[in-house]
Amino acid sequence: MTAAGRPDSDAMRIGEAAATTGVSTRTLRFYEEIGLLVPSGRSAGGARRYSEADLARIHHIRDLQEVLGFDLGEIKEVLRCEDALGGLRTEYRAGVPDRRRHEILVEASDINARMRSVVAAKQEALAAMQAELEEKAARYRTLARQLGQVRTD
Amino acid sequence: MTAAGRPDSDAMRIGEAAATTGVSTRTLRFYEEIGLLVPSGRSAGGARRYSEADLARIHHIRDLQEVLGFDLGEIKEVLRCEDALGGLRTEYRAGVPDRRRHEILVEASDINARMRSVVAAKQEALAAMQAELEEKAARYRTLARQLGQVRTD
């Protein structure tokens, strides 16, 4: 009912969306409740329909949460900002004043910079941990050899 | 009262310990409550005394929590394991049966391997995010130039 060949082939129900992304249906409804992820459509009867873009957004949210350790509030801000930028492309022809465009771009760049610094910090910390862990692993191997020589039970 | 020159110069009260490690005193008491970090000493009157080793442990806990995203239960297990290994060194002369030594070593190696894989996974995810972020940053710069050319307000 949309337009071309199979344009609404990306109509996934909440159960499928949850299963394929590894979150619960409750989580998806909760994300909508707090305005984090509003599914791109609904069925006639009112059932949520998740598009591929929605699924990507879910993964994005989980990445920000698990990899960067952001809470849902921070994630919401990040997404709001990204959405604003996406809106620029979509409404390119519409009359978005230059000043507003500039604002959005500045905020996006700002958030981008902050996130890159967070990523850098995490990478540093991880590298340090990795070094420590490998040092320990080496010591463990040595210890194991010693124990093994004395008594290979 | 301990032994040498200034062996108990590492006697820090909970407030100092909290301030220097960046956690709250409540957090330190909570960590003790759940057996995560029992301060190495107490004053005559019952005030907690934190040693340098305790401080290092606090940092270690926060690292595991913030960098690796472990919850306090997992962290406790990791620490318990590390403590067991440390115990081996301390009680080296005491009669720790070889079989027990072996068990401890195996568990430590096991946890070490798991942690290394977690670290590796995080590093991969971070690298991917970094690439994405830098790609976006580049696009933002391009956009900024375009906007700037049209109107350098």
Added chain:
DNA sequence: CGAAAAATTGACGTTGACGTAAACTACGTC
């Protein structure tokens, strides 16, 4: 020594991020 500052234990409160139960409705299918 005496008062202010800091600690102690105990208990209840809070916040984020969902889980779970209930009562009802929509959807595919035989």
Added chain:
DNA sequence: GACGTAGTTTACGTCAACGTCAATTTTTCG
């Protein structure tokens, strides 16, 4: 067109990781 599965809203429950009193010592310092 009945029926079982999945989805909807509403609402209360939960769990981790602390926060926040409150009443009572301890410790430090002038």
